Structure formats: C-alpha cells, structure tokens
Amino acid sequence: MLSAEKHSHSLQVDASLIHFIKGKVGSAQKRIEEEMAVKIVFPSSKNEESIVIEGISTDCVTRASEKIQAIIDEAIKTNLDYSHFVSLPLGIYPELVDKLVDFQNSILGINYVSVDANVESDYNEETSDIKNKGQELIEGDDVAVELKAEDDNHVKVDSTSIPFVSYPPKPPRLPNASDFGIDKTIFIKPATFHLTVLMLKLWNKERVNAASDVLKSISSKVIDALDNRPVSIRLKGLDTMRGSLSRARVLYAPVEEIGSEDRLLRACQVIIDAFVEAGLVLEKDAKHKLKLHATVMNARNRKGKRQSKNDSFDARGVFKQFGSEDWGEYVIPEAHLSQRFVYDENGYYHCCASIPFPGKEACKM
Known part of the structure; x- marks a missing residue:
C-alpha cells in the first residue's frame, strides 16, 4: 500500500513558461497529473515564480518534475522568444x-519614392495633360441646341448639333509606403x-x-x-x-x-x-x-x-x-x-x- 504521506517539490518557472506546462485547455497538465499521480499547483500571483508538484511518493514527484523540466527545455529552444x-x-x-x-x-x-522612378514623373505629366484637356472642354465653342415643339406634349431635339464629349480618366494614385x-x-x-x-x-x-x-x-x-x-x-x-x-x-x-x-x-x-x-x-x-x-x-x-x-x-x-x-x-x-x-x-x-x-x-x- 502506498503511504498517505504527501511529498512535494518546488520548481522555479517564469510566468512566460506556465502556459506550456498547462498545455491547450489544460491538456498537458491533466496528462501529467493522471499518469504520475501528482497535483501541480501554479502560482497564485505574478510575483511568484515557482510551481509546486505534490504526490504520494518521492518517485511520482521526481518523474513529474523531470517531465515538466523536459517541457520547459523544449519550449525554451523552440517557442520561447528572446527576453x-x-x-x-x-x-x-x-x-x-x-x-x-x-x-x-x-x-x-x-x-x-517608388521603385520605378518614372511613376511620379508620369503622374505629373498625365495630370497636367488631363488638366489641359479639361480646360479645353470648359473654354470650347458654345453649343447650340434647337428645340422644336411638335405639339403640346412633345418636344423634338435636334441632336445632330450636339458634339460627343469623352471625359478624361481619373489620374493614377501616387504610391505610398503601405503599398x-x-x-x-x-x-x-x-x-x-x-x-x-x-x-x-x-x-x-x-x-x-x-x-x-x-x-x-x-x-x-x-x-x-x-x-x-x-x-x-x-x-x-x-x-x-x-x-x-x-x-x-x-x-x-x-x-x-x-x-x-x-x-x-x-x-x-x-x-x-x-x-x-x-x-x-x-x-x-x-x-x-x-x-x-x-x-x-x-x-x-x-x-x-x-x-x-x-x-x-x-x-x-x-x-x-x-x-x-x-x-x-x-x-x-x-x-x-x-x-x-x-x-x-x-x-x-x-x-x-x-x-x-x-x-x-x-x-x-
């Protein structure tokens, strides 16, 4: 029969390593406690940096301590960031x-400054050209539209005298850092x-x-x-x-x-x-x-x-x-x-x- 006397061991663990011992949703902690018949007590405040492993025998506590230390060592090598x-x-x-x-x-x-040095110059040239075209549209010849009333309810428009106007495209956006x-x-x-x-x-x-x-x-x-x-x-x-x-x-x-x-x-x-x-x-x-x-x-x-x-x-x-x-x-x-x-x-x-x-x-x- 196993002795009812409790054995315990304190292991210094930084707060940044606690979640590796607990595992996802406490899975790693539960596995260690069940397999090795121990209870893992975590710090109750941020000022404490030790966990306590309690068990019914020295052997259980020792094996659990070794398992936890192995988890810590692996976490330090592969997961823990430089502090x-x-x-x-x-x-x-x-x-x-x-x-x-x-x-x-x-x-x-x-x-x-864009990777392509020509982007900004192309942008300036194109916007300048668009501005000139817009000015031409504004300052162009007046357009006469002849309206003819055929009866009391209808008006006939002579569209042959209305020129077709194409609007210039929007200027390209100058690239910024986020791009x-x-x-x-x-x-x-x-x-x-x-x-x-x-x-x-x-x-x-x-x-x-x-x-x-x-x-x-x-x-x-x-x-x-x-x-x-x-x-x-x-x-x-x-x-x-x-x-x-x-x-x-x-x-x-x-x-x-x-x-x-x-x-x-x-x-x-x-x-x-x-x-x-x-x-x-x-x-x-x-x-x-x-x-x-x-x-x-x-x-x-x-x-x-x-x-x-x-x-x-x-x-x-x-x-x-x-x-x-x-x-x-x-x-x-x-x-x-x-x-x-x-x-x-x-x-x-x-x-x-x-x-x-x-x-x-x-x-x-």
Whole structure:
C-alpha cells in the first residue's frame, strides 16, 4: 500500500513558461497529473515564480518534475522568444535620433519614392495633360441646341448639333509606403537605436541576476580588449539581413570601426565567450558568428496584422533613397544587458546591468 504521506517539490518557472506546462485547455497538465499521480499547483500571483508538484511518493514527484523540466527545455529552444540582449546604445546621440526620425518621416510621407522612378514623373505629366484637356472642354465653342415643339406634349431635339464629349480618366494614385508593406510599426524606435552583440533567453530572475553578474565581472577584460582607448564606429548605407530587397525582413545600417583595429569586435567576443561559459547562451546561438549591425526596420515588429514567419516588405524604394546615407560617426559609450519590450525613462531598453567603455565621459549622455 502506498503511504498517505504527501511529498512535494518546488520548481522555479517564469510566468512566460506556465502556459506550456498547462498545455491547450489544460491538456498537458491533466496528462501529467493522471499518469504520475501528482497535483501541480501554479502560482497564485505574478510575483511568484515557482510551481509546486505534490504526490504520494518521492518517485511520482521526481518523474513529474523531470517531465515538466523536459517541457520547459523544449519550449525554451523552440517557442520561447528572446527576453534580453547585450546591446551597445546609440540612441543617446540627439543628432542620430534626428536623422532616424527624418528617415522614417520621409518614407512614411505621402510622396514616398517608388521603385520605378518614372511613376511620379508620369503622374505629373498625365495630370497636367488631363488638366489641359479639361480646360479645353470648359473654354470650347458654345453649343447650340434647337428645340422644336411638335405639339403640346412633345418636344423634338435636334441632336445632330450636339458634339460627343469623352471625359478624361481619373489620374493614377501616387504610391505610398503601405503599398510596399511598410508601416510605422516596423521601424526601430529612434531612442532605442543600438548595436546587438548577443541575444539571450533569460526566463527567470535567477538567470537575469546571473547574466548581470557575468557582464559586471568582465568589465576589466573588455577594457583590456579595447586597449583602454575609446572606440568609434561609422554607420553608412543600408543592407538587408534576410531576403532580397524586394522581400526584405530586416534592413540595417552596416557598422565600420574607425581605425580598422577590430578592437570592438574583440571586446564583443570577450562578452560572448563569458556568457557562453556561464551556460546562459543556447547552443544554436553560441554557434552564430558575430555580425555587428544597427537595425532600422524589422518586419517582425509589425503590429495590427497576423504575424507570419515570412512577413516582409519591399525595400527597393528605401534603398534607392537612403542606400548611401551617411549616418555619422559615434563613440560607443558602454555595454548593456537590456530587457526587451521594457523601457527606462530615457526611452531606451531597461538596463539590467552595464559596464562602461573607455571615453564614456566624453559621450553625450
């Protein structure tokens, strides 16, 4: 006979993972409870980050814990979105923010540059021609119509003297940004402009604290990699990260280190290696080669319509207008452990931890 004594185990689980354990309409939770003779108790408030597994034996609780952990691991690999990232802030520079605002306003304006440069000129010529034809109709010869009364109830009109008038077609509509899959939501907010060093999935406070500690612990190593000198970058032009220009998903400004010493890349690699060694980076992410980039448009950020993995926009017109844009030169002030979707008072991503770069005091903060 099984003992009536209850056994329990507490498992730390972030709120973002709870629905994976419950499953659709509670199906996953019910299956685990029935198969392993346990009861899963979920947090009663958002401030709690642990679930409790109760069972009539240690073995039942252990097997249920292992099953739940397997569900969590799979969810983290395949379903859970990135929650944090290591960033190099650039939105601190007012002149750069102004350029980004002008960039967005120009593209979203009613006179958006079409892929075909002849569209606007054709439009002007055609509307001008239509206007002239309309003027001719208005200023043409007077038309005389002869009315003949045959009797008290009928009037005969001599239509042979009435000319046939054909009205000009309506002018074509000048294309705008929405015709190319572009709307305000796919632009990066200027105040959050940054370079991305490393994407992270930190699903509970324990991992966030661990990541913060890792970043702070390597401050001196990062400064050494920079030779204890300020590092500046130049942003110029545009390029696409995924897909062609006609079906772009991410459009970014390429980054060039001033001086071509690769000090910034070495410093970033120090950061990446430290997070990998601490076990805070997923295996697939650890294999990615670092590509410093400053994203300006991302189709994944689109709101107001159903998302799809293949969502894209036509960037050919944007590239024609801004493909050679000189965004300027800037000193990198520091590295942040940033939290996605959460913002501080300055409009930048919430900073969980940061380390200064040489020359930070000279930057416009």
